[in-house]
Amino acid sequence: MTSTSTSSTLLATFVGAAVLYAWLTRRAHGKLPPGPPGLPIIGNMLDMAHGRVWENFARMGETYGPVISLTIGATPIIVINTFEQAKQIFDAKGAIYSSRPSLFMSGELMGWKKSCGFLESGKDLIQTRRMIHQELGSMSQIRTFYPQEEDQARRFLGLVAEKPDRIVDHCFRHAGAIILRITYGYTAKDYDDEVITAVNKAMHTLVVATHPGLRGFLVDQFPILASLPEWVPGTHFKRLGREWAALYENMLDLPLNYTRQCLKDGTAENSFSAKWLRRGLPKDEEELLRHAAGSLEAAGAETTAVALHAFYLLMAIHPDVLKRAQAEVDEVCGHDRLPTYADREHLPYLQAVLKELARFHLSVPLAIPHTTTQDDIHDGYCIPKGSMIFSNLWAMARDSEMYPNPHKFDPDRFLGNTPNRDPYDFVFGIGRRRCPGRLLADASVFITSAMTLATFNIKPGKNASGERVVPCLEPGPDMVCLPKHFPLEITPRFSQEQMDVLIRGAH
Numbered sequence: 001m002t003s004t005s006t007s008s009t010l011l012a013t014f015v016g017a018a019v020l021y022a023w024l025t026r027r028a029h030g031k032l033p034p035g036p037p038g039l040p041i042i043g044n045m046l047d048m049a050h051g052r053v054w055e056n057f058a059r060m061g062e063t064y065g066p067v068i069s070l071t072i073g074a075t076p077i078i079v080i081n082t083f084e085q086a087k088q089i090f091d092a093k094g095a096i097y098s099s100r101p102s103l104f105m106s107g108e109l110m111g112w113k114k115s116c117g118f119l120e121s122g123k124d125l126i127q128t129r130r131m132i133h134q135e136l137g138s139m140s141q142i143r144t145f146y147p148q149e150e151d152q153a154r155r156f157l158g159l160v161a162e163k164p165d166r167i168v169d170h171c172f173r174h175a176g177a178i179i180l181r182i183t184y185g186y187t188a189k190d191y192d193d194e195v196i197t198a199v200n201k202a203m204h205t206l207v208v209a210t211h212p213g214l215r216g217f218l219v220d221q222f223p224i225l226a227s228l229p230e231w232v233p234g235t236h237f238k239r240l241g242r243e244w245a246a247l248y249e250n251m252l253d254l255p256l257n258y259t260r261q262c263l264k265d266g267t268a269e270n271s272f273s274a275k276w277l278r279r280g281l282p283k284d285e286e287e288l289l290r291h292a293a294g295s296l297e298a299a300g301a302e303t304t305a306v307a308l309h310a311f312y313l314l315m316a317i318h319p320d321v322l323k324r325a326q327a328e329v330d331e332v333c334g335h336d337r338l339p340t341y342a343d344r345e346h347l348p349y350l351q352a353v354l355k356e357l358a359r360f361h362l363s364v365p366l367a368i369p370h371t372t373t374q375d376d377i378h379d380g381y382c383i384p385k386g387s388m389i390f391s392n393l394w395a396m397a398r399d400s401e402m403y404p405n406p407h408k409f410d411p412d413r414f415l416g417n418t419p420n421r422d423p424y425d426f427v428f429g430i431g432r433r434r435c436p437g438r439l440l441a442d443a444s445v446f447i448t449s450a451m452t453l454a455t456f457n458i459k460p461g462k463n464a465s466g467e468r469v470v471p472c473l474e475p476g477p478d479m480v481c482l483p484k485h486f487p488l489e490i491t492p493r494f495s496q497e498q499m500d501v502l503i504r505g506a507h
């Protein structure tokens with residue numbers, strides 16, 4: 001037998017033993033919520049293997065009810081498919097439903113466990129969320145960042161005017177630049193910015209490491225695999241973990257060192273990190289700040305970029321909505337200036353469009369999984385301590401009882417005397433782990449889309465053979481759900497000279 005086949009046999013034996021151990025040691029719980037029967041040993045692993053897992057979960061909900069269970073190895077997985085149940089669980093019983101599962105690959109090996117989205121319940125989580133809340137959790141704080149937001153949105157328009165065919169890149173760059181500006185006071189370069197590149201690299205590894213189901217890393221389901229020596233084939237995750245941890249550290253240090261330097265030089269702009277560093281934090285709190293600031297970069301950039309890209313696609317798909325929203329913006333702002341935050345209350349149709357955007361394309365369709373810190377009995381079923389809990393936000397957004405004709409993009413559902421439920425009640429999560437960046441996200445999407453409507457027309461673009469391709473909103477399979485790319489035709493609404501005046505306006 002060659003050494004490779006010996007090692008492969010060893011790995012197979014080890015994985016088999018780990019899976020069998022997990023199966024045999026599943027605790028004798030009460031009755032779990034109903035769910036699809038799993039296969040012996042691997043449980044429901046295959047049900048989570050492919051495609052948009054949230055759609056599979058919603059289909060299972062039609063058969064088994066609003067709260068369903070699946071198992072992989074020893075861990076019960078609970079999926080909550082309705083808003084009502086999610087409120088009962090995350091709001092009313094938040095004390096035991098608000099921790100995070102420990103993910104071996106991303107949390108331990110790659111070092112993300114101190115990032116806000118990964119923190120388990122406890123002192124560090126309370127302090128981290130307090131830090132974020134104090135500077136980004138109220139409208140009075142968010143308003144202090146309006147000048148930076150408006151400036152970044154103008155820069156974005158400039159880039160779109162220059163290279164309209166690179167709209168997806170611009171959305172990602174813009175969302176990253178906003179977060180860097182507000183978190184660190186750092187103004188990113190228009191192209192090839194070093195810090196944006198560092199964030200993108202680290203984020204790419206995080207997305208790969210946290211793929212749901214079978215596409216993820218087996219060590220998350222069976223942490224015992226981490227004790228295998230590195231010469232065993234299949235343990236390449238250990239080397240990857242080390243390399244990817246270095247990318248995470250770089251993403252934290254590069255921009256924070258910039259803020260520290262600016263504070264020393266007396267040139268620091270108003271920012272989340274500058275505000276906290278100025279207070280002179282003790283070492284342990286400064287370490288918390290380092291991860292808290294990094295968690296804003298990680299959680300805030302891609303999610304906002306996805307919303308902006310989806311906005312452009314939806315405007316190309318629905319020319320009637322685009323025209324009506326443009327007409328409203330024109331009526332309030334005229335053609336001589338760009339919209340500002342002060343206009344927001346006079347733009348009810350745009351606000352309805354943005355609510356429908358948030359409902360129709362969910363940036364994070366399954367939220368971030370929670371875990372329970374105690375056994376619970378819910379509606380007569382047992383939810384064991386350590387269960388992994390998914391809020392199926394996508395299923396809530398497509399619930400026909402809350403949203404008649406839920407697969408139709410229809411901003412009018414939020415106007416009139418009996419509007420549908422505000423999707424902001426759940427698209428940012430529910431309960432104690434609700435997104436702490438939601439006010440900032442909303443402010444960024446508002447100003448960018450309002451300024452876009454004022455300056456550009458958006459139409460389906462042409463493919464390589466010159467045929468017009470009507471886009472559709474086809475979501476990808478990842479936890480942060482990127483829509484499929486389609487060519488768009490984005491053209492300025494005014495002459496070059498007028499566009500220059502509009503966009504340069506406040507510079």
Ligand code: HEM
Pocket residue numbers: 116117118119129179295296297299300301303304307362363364367368369370427428429430432433434435436437438440441
């Ligand atoms: C359209 C944009 C955004 C959407 C749809 C979104 C949505 C979400 C969702 C669904 C969660 C998980 C909630 C849960 O587990 O129950 C979350 C967590 C989080 N979000 Fe956002 N988010 C957005 C933008 C932002 C921005 C701009 C920031 C930062 C400035 C941010 C920071 C965070 C953080 C730090 C967490 C982790 C919270 C925790 O674990 O306690 N998000 N977000």
